Amino acid sequence: MYIPPGFNTVTPYYFVEDAESFVSFLVHGLGGEETCRTVRGDGCIQNAQVKLGTSTVMVSEATERYPAMAAAFYLYVSDADAAMKRALECGASLEMEVGDMPYGDRQGGVRDKHGNIWWISQRTVEEPYTP
Known part of the structure; x- marks a missing residue:
């Protein structure tokens, strides 16, 4: 099994309202480093990856199908x-x-x-x- 560098067997994936501000909190509030970002056609974050210490987490803007949790x-x-x-x-x-x-x-x-x-x-x- 191959797991990409910076990821673990379980990787938290956040669906949040205002993903932009959440990524900012992960970086500035918790000392993370944003390593990757893709954006949807409407300009919202489709997927951002933030490294927190030895772990990577992923973030997406919540949608009707994937509501904030x-x-x-x-x-x-x-x-x-x-x-x-x-x-x-x-x-x-x-x-x-x-x-x-x-x-x-x-x-x-x-x-x-x-x-x-x-x-x-x-x-x-x-x-x-x-x-």
């Missing part, structure tokens, strides 16, 4: 406090303040204006999760 994501970053600050500055709303968790992550949460929840996490120990 929200989800929740766990995003690992190198500095949870800085990442949280950047996300809030780019329009996200606070779900949970950043704090040290008993499972070895420093974590906080935001909700983007498209309804997605992002658990922004920094691993503070170099060991697997333990119950």
